Amino acid sequence: MIHKQEEVDIEKRYCMPRNLVEKEIGNKILIISVDNANWIVLDNDIQKKIFYRLKEESIKEVIEYINVNNIEEKELINVLTQLEAKKFEDMNVSCSQKQGMCIYLTNECNLRCKHCYMFAGVKNEDELTTNEIYKLLGDFSNSGGKVVTFTGGEVTQRNDLYKILEFSKAKGLLNTVLTNGVKWSKDLIELSYKFIDEIQISIDGYDEKSNSNIRGRGNFEKSLNTAEEFFNKGVRVSIAVTPLYEGLNQNKDKYIQFGKHLIKKYSDGQFHLKFNYKLLRGREVDLNKEENDEYFKIMHEIVNKCYINSEKKDFVINHRDNTILNNCGYGEITVAANGDIYFCNRIYELKSYGNIRNLDFDKVMELSKKAQLLSNINNFKPCCDCELKYICGGGCRISNFPELIQINNFKCNIDPKSFKPRKCDQELKQKYYNLMIDTNEQFFK
Ligand SMILES: C[S@@+](CC[C@H](N)C(=O)[O-])C[C@H]1O[C@@H](n2cnc3c(N)ncnc32)[C@H](O)[C@@H]1O
Ligand code: SF4
Ligand code: SF4
Known part of the structure; x- marks a missing residue:
């Protein structure tokens, strides 16, 4: 059920996100925009058709389509409300x-x-x-x-x-x-x-x-x-x-x-x-x-x-x-208490990257940035190819990709994609799909 309605210029033509994934979850259809961790929830195939037309055509043209095909206006209003209320086009993250x-x-x-x-x-x-x-x-x-x-x-x-x-x-x-x-x-x-x-x-x-x-x-x-x-x-x-x-x-x-x-x-x-x-x-x-x-x-x-x-x-x-x-x-x-540097707080399980007493702080920051880049979700399997990657985040790197623990420098030739892929099952994904559907309207801006 959609409660919030926005006023939209009917000449508008949407500039939809490029990386879209569609999932049928129960009697709903999730359209996930992977790159900005956004999504909309459609109730039926008519709304889905309207959504895909809005990808290519102006609102005015879609209104003509629904008139010709005797489709109830509320289906269009539902889709438009979500696109506007969730700022679906907004790729700022x-x-x-x-x-x-x-x-x-x-x-x-x-x-x-x-x-x-x-x-x-x-x-x-x-x-x-x-x-x-x-x-x-x-x-x-x-x-x-x-x-x-x-x-x-x-x-x-x-x-x-x-x-x-x-x-x-x-x-x-x-x-x-x-x-x-x-x-x-x-x-x-x-x-x-x-x-x-x-x-x-x-x-x-x-x-x-x-x-x-x-x-x-x-x-x-x-x-x-x-x-x-x-x-x-x-x-x-x-x-x-x-x-x-x-x-x-x-x-x-x-x-x-x-x-x-x-x-x-x-x-x-x-x-x-x-x-x-x-x-x-x-x-x-x-x-x-x-x-x-x-x-x-x-x-x-x-x-x-x-x-x-x-x-x-x-x-x-x-x-x-x-x-x-x-x-x-x-x-x-x-x-650590003795000045040893790490890039995760589970220090007992990790190797130190040096000591604050001997390292210039700029160097520590540089290493920190490299560690962040290396552990970005796009570098790990299977998460890099998952439509939920920015919604789930991939979880704790130390627990899920233990090979990361063995790294003692951040040279660019390290490829975490060669690490053993983390375990992920349908149950975990289903949990996120359900959360996305259940909380959808709470994200209306
Ligand atoms: C190591 S303590 C240090 C701070 C303080 N001494 C304290 O007890 O809160 C930080 C947190 O880690 C938790 N903790 C200790 N051992 C743990 C373990 N094996 N697994 C998960 N958390 C643990 C503690 O209960 C505490 O909340
Ligand atoms: S968890 Fe460890 S550090 Fe915290 S009070 Fe207990 S013994 Fe001390
Ligand atoms: S843990 Fe599973 S759901 Fe999460 S990003 Fe990785 S593959 Fe996707």
Whole structure:
């Protein structure tokens, strides 16, 4: 059903996108414009005929055609409304990739979580000094950087944390801080909150007992209190929940209850609950593919019960304004606590490309751009030939194209098309087709 109607000049002749793919999905017909991640949804063959005529003829000529053929006008109005409301001709696209940098400030941690993929605990001997981090932030900002994520280990183990955040903010950067939330004194919150745009606090259980099984005893309340303090100061707060696989299915209702409680409690401010969908290999966890698939399914169910229609809402947010997903974020700079450079934040699984202490920052940016180009979706099979490539994005490069991990330079003779193609099935594609049909009108501009 089309609600929105636009006024259109009947002399108009559309300049339709070149790369169009047609798919019959149930009783609908999807016309996908591959290059700008746009589409329209047609209800029947008459609308399809009208669409293809509009590709070649002016609206006036198509009106004559529908008059001669006794076609109801509403079929034409439906097609025109979509073409206009979705700006189907507009080939300007925005790219999902932002100029972000992730800094692991320390490997030191006050906790020893069972799942920790960083195996965090003890400080590295050669961690970056305050001044070295200032230089890094200054260089990043001067090179057009916009967003920094500070993580670890545990960031509050560094006494210079609030100074680093203050410096970063003064350089015009947006600061996101990932923390276990246990060690934030009132003084530290007071000193830091103005410089934090988003704080993500990890709480992996739904009560003290379940949380202590992963994160140690006595931390559940402390982390919740820290979240509350920041929330009350107007900082955007996320609570990240990464349960263990064992017992998850039996306890999913408790996670749902916990999630709903938090969402309700913080409904009048900037709050987001982030359930993790994947458990990486960590201190005491190492799931096989089947277990991770099962983990994904259960977490998906939990999220959908906590946030009604969350998948559709996220889909709409991700594709607003002709946003194309051509990468997963691979290529953005990640700096380890000792200054080693990576282009993905799963640093434990990757080789470093050098150290910030020895590399000119311009060189780091150049490598980052090369990494982004190399990991562009158009370089990988089967995604490069898929009509959904900019809608799906191809997923995590490290998980789906593990050969990328072996690359230790970005010479132009590397051809990711020679890598083993990623697995993709009709179920994944069908999920996107359904999302496109169900959310179509939410993209009307
Ligand atoms: C490594 S921690 C560092 C920041 C901080 N210490 C904390 O715990 O939030 C960053 C995030 O990674 C999550 N994490 C740890 N181990 C993980 C694993 N094996 N798989 C997926 N996420 C994991 C944590 O739960 C946390 O939300
Ligand atoms: S997940 Fe965070 S809090 Fe837990 S051990 Fe790792 S770094 Fe520390
Ligand atoms: S993962 Fe599948 S749906 Fe996504 S872009 Fe690749 S081939 Fe297309």
